Amino acid sequence: xxxxxxxxxxxxxxxxxPREQLAALRVRLAGPGAPAAPRPVLPLGxxxxxxxxxxxxxxxxxxxxxxxxxxxxASAALGFALALxxxxxxxxxxxxxxxxxxxxxxxxxxxxxxLGLDPARLLLLEAGSDxxxxxxxxxALHARALPALVGLLADGLPLKPGRRLQLAAEGGEGDxxxxxxxxxxxxxxxxxxxxxxWRIASAPAARDRFGTLDNPxxxxxxxxxxxxxxxxxxxxxxxxxxxxRLPEPLARDAAAAGRSRA
Amino acid sequence: MAAEGAGGLRFLALDPEARAxxxxxxxxxxxxxxxxxxxxxxxxxxxxxxxAALLRLCRWAEGYAPGVAPFGPAEAADGFYIDVAGASxxxxxxxxxxxxxxxxxxxxxxxxxIALADTPGGxxxxxxxxxxxxxxxxxxxxxxxxxxxxxxALRLDPGTVSGLRRLGLRRVGEIDALARGPLARRFxxxxxxxxxxxxxxxxxxxxxxxxxxxxxxxxxxxxxIGRQSDIVVTARLLMAEIAPRLERxxxxxxxxxxxxxxxxxxxxxxxxGLSWPERCPERVAALVSLRLDRLGAGLDAGFGFxxxxxxxxxxxxxxxxxxxxxxxxxxxxIDALADALAQRLGRPLLRLGARASHIPERAAQxxxxxxxxxxxxxxxxxxxxxxxxRGEAALDVLSTVPEGPPRxxxxxxxxxxxxxxxxxxxxxxxxxxxxGAARDYYRVECEAGRRLWLYRDGPHAPGxxxxxxxxxxxx
Numbered sequence: 001x002x003x004x005x006x007x008x009x010x011x012x013x014x015x016x017x018p019r020e021q022l023a024a025l026r027v028r029l030a031g032p033g034a035p036a037a038p039r040p041v042l043p044l045g046x047x048x049x050x051x052x053x054x055x056x057x058x059x060x061x062x063x064x065x066x067x068x069x070x071x072x073x074a075s076a077a078l079g080f081a082l083a084l085x086x087x088x089x090x091x092x093x094x095x096x097x098x099x100x101x102x103x104x105x106x107x108x109x110x111x112x113x114x115l116g117l118d119p120a121r122l123l124l125l126e127a128g129s130d131x132x133x134x135x136x137x138x139x140a141l142h143a144r145a146l147p148a149l150v151g152l153l154a155d156g157l158p159l160k161p162g163r164r165l166q167l168a169a170e171g172g173e174g175d176x177x178x179x180x181x182x183x184x185x186x187x188x189x190x191x192x193x194x195x196x197x198w199r200i201a202s203a204p205a206a207r208d209r210f211g212t213l214d215n216p217x218x219x220x221x222x223x224x225x226x227x228x229x230x231x232x233x234x235x236x237x238x239x240x241x242x243x244x245r246l247p248e249p250l251a252r253d254a255a256a257a258g259r260s261r262a
Numbered sequence: 263m264a265a266e267g268a269g270g271l272r273f274l275a276l277d278p279e280a281r282a283x284x285x286x287x288x289x290x291x292x293x294x295x296x297x298x299x300x301x302x303x304x305x306x307x308x309x310x311x312x313x314a315a316l317l318r319l320c321r322w323a324e325g326y327a328p329g330v331a332p333f334g335p336a337e338a339a340d341g342f343y344i345d346v347a348g349a350s351x352x353x354x355x356x357x358x359x360x361x362x363x364x365x366x367x368x369x370x371x372x373x374x375x376i377a378l379a380d381t382p383g384g385x386x387x388x389x390x391x392x393x394x395x396x397x398x399x400x401x402x403x404x405x406x407x408x409x410x411x412x413x414x415a416l417r418l419d420p421g422t423v424s425g426l427r428r429l430g431l432r433r434v435g436e437i438d439a440l441a442r443g444p445l446a447r448r449f450x451x452x453x454x455x456x457x458x459x460x461x462x463x464x465x466x467x468x469x470x471x472x473x474x475x476x477x478x479x480x481x482x483x484x485x486x487i488g489r490q491s492d493i494v495v496t497a498r499l500l501m502a503e504i505a506p507r508l509e510r511x512x513x514x515x516x517x518x519x520x521x522x523x524x525x526x527x528x529x530x531x532x533x534x535g536l537s538w539p540e541r542c543p544e545r546v547a548a549l550v551s552l553r554l555d556r557l558g559a560g561l562d563a564g565f566g567f568x569x570x571x572x573x574x575x576x577x578x579x580x581x582x583x584x585x586x587x588x589x590x591x592x593x594x595x596i597d598a599l600a601d602a603l604a605q606r607l608g609r610p611l612l613r614l615g616a617r618a619s620h621i622p623e624r625a626a627q628x629x630x631x632x633x634x635x636x637x638x639x640x641x642x643x644x645x646x647x648x649x650x651x652r653g654e655a656a657l658d659v660l661s662t663v664p665e666g667p668p669r670x671x672x673x674x675x676x677x678x679x680x681x682x683x684x685x686x687x688x689x690x691x692x693x694x695x696x697x698g699a700a701r702d703y704y705r706v707e708c709e710a711g712r713r714l715w716l717y718r719d720g721p722h723a724p725g726x727x728x729x730x731x732x733x734x735x736x737x
Contacts, residue, residue, distance in 0.1 A: 080737075105735075109638065110626060110638065113640065113641060113645070114646075123631050124613065143595050201710075201711075202710060
């Protein structure tokens with residue numbers, strides 16, 4: 001108490017902190033004619049799928065929308081979104097954030113082992129509404145502290161918040177932006193600026209050599225892909241190897257495999 | 263008017279109209295009702311609320327000086343001490359300070375008598391029994407006015423007062439003139455202690471409402487501030503003031519309290535929690551800004567805030583860290599994000615935690631993200647990706663054998679035909695929590711490829727068909 005406000009200006013941090021000076025030096029060293037770095041992507045590891053995606057993978061930063069084909073496929077869509085996270089977390093340091101609107105299906109910690117995802121690398125935010133989820137995702141995009149973000153929305157991603165997320169992803173500098181996956185219910189489709197839109201349905205799981213249920217499989221349809229082509233595949237998630245693969249067409253799955261190749 | 267039981271109902275406080283009728287505090291209610299014919303409106307006394315209101319007033323008075331102590335049992339009255347030593351110049355001296363205090367209390371319709379003296383005892387005596395309701399005694403000049411006051415002013419117990427009166431000692435000056443030895447023998451040491459405390463011959467430490475925080479900074483403004491950016495800048499400056507003190511002691515702030523004193527006496531208290539000890543003014547300012555964002559119009563600056571105080575309420579060890587030149591900000595950034603989310607949304611960041619339980623719905627619980635990750639058992643057979651808090655009934659269950667898994671059932675308005683089933687996995691109830699039947703869990707896959715986690719509650723009995731529940735869905 002009782003300090004003269006007039007002498008406080010000297011306490012403000014100097015504008016030329018070492019970090020900023022270094023950043024400025026790097027810009028000068030790179031020179032004006034340096035080629036722009038290619039946009040970072042997350043390759044799915046499947047040539048057949050990556051060929052449809054611009055840059056050979058899911059672009060890091062802009063939102064990717066995942067929706068179940070039917071309300072009953074909600075957990076399949078959550079599994080696919082978390083599989084994408086696991087794919088990215090296998091390459092990047094850090095943790096994934098799940099920001100969920102109320103009454104959205106949350107992953108069960110003991111069930112994550114079935115996807116090969118370490119529960120210790122998952123953070124959870126139980127938001128009170130879709131708007132809060134979007135604000136949390138925006139804050140996380142700005143913070144650049146987490147490599148993967150999943151938003152579980154109840155009413156879908158509207159156009160304007162989607163654009164805000166896009167800007168937040170482009171705004172930061174330095175590290176690669178995080179993978180951003182938006183999961184919404186089947187019926188809540190809104191026009192938005194998502195880079196890709198996936199529709200996921202359950203498919204009969206792979207069987208191991210004893211005939212018991214093994215790796216999960218999904219019928220994934222790439223409905224919308226900016227600067228790319230849509231497609232439909234039957235995908236199998238190998239939770240031990242952390243990779244997606246296209247299952248060999250077995251006799252049992254002939255019908256399903258045929259549909260996915262169509 | 264208020265009344266309270268003490269050997270029957272007695273008056274505690276009276277409004278001016280009741281006083282005009284000749285009623286006095288302490289009179290039994292029944293006798294008064296018999297004596298006067300006027301209908302009385304009597305409210306039961308609420309000492310807890312009175313005390314809370316007094317404490318609120320004390321908190322408000324902390325805007326004048328940090329040391330505020332409410333009256334205790336010795337004073338037997340409502341009021342508080344403000345230790346203005348070293349703080350009065352902020353209001354332009356003692357006279358303006360007392361005027362300001364009196365004016366504000368009057369505007370809040372709080373009748374008050376204010377005295378400013380060298381000692382708490384002297385100030386109390388002058389405020390309660392002084393000639394005027396606003397007394398300022400110059401330093402060292404308290405003895406003379408005190409001598410003229412009645413002996414009750416010395417905060418004595420009623421027995422001592424009546425004893426003194428019986429001896430004809432009515433004024434403080436009369437006691438002060440007597441020999442001390444006989445007085446102490448007759449009335450005990452307490453009388454001399456109170457006399458000396460009032461006269462300033464013995465010190466009287468006050469017990470302030472909160473022990474004065476070592477990590478506190480405040481700033482008063484001539485022109486009240488109301489803009490969010492001004493408050494944020496002030497918070498940053500205050501933290502910059504506290505930070506060297508924290509650094510000297512190797513501490514960081516884990517929780518902060520920002521108190522905004524509005525011009526009209528209303529206080530706004532913002533409690534900020536941090537996930538890690540912190541003493542960076544910029545981070546604190548950012549958190550304040552986020553909190554104000556969330557409050558929005560709820561802050562209600564009114565005519566502005568005249569005093570802003572920042573107190574570190576919880577500290578944690580924070581040793582100096584070597585920072586790399588040009589490196590990313592300290593920490594991995596999750597703590598900053600967690601704090602930002604906590605301030606902006608008011609929601610904590612959680613992590614999934616395992617609990618030692620076999621019952622699936624009891625086996626996991628969210629933990630604060632700062633807690634160390636729990637170890638997860640390796641489940642064979644695996645658990646579903648989505649687990650419902652309680653099993654959802656599967657209806658119209660059709661099974662080929664009573665003990666086996668169902669062939670088809672209805673769940674969520676849809677018929678599920680099972681093509682593959684694995685199990686059972688028997689999970690017994692935890693009898694030490696609640697008795698119950700053991701559950702037999704099956705992993706089933708239906709025609710559409712959806713994989714569900716089903717259980718049968720209890721064994722199948724001939725007379726009672728088993729109940730089936732869907733407890734989770736696999737990816």
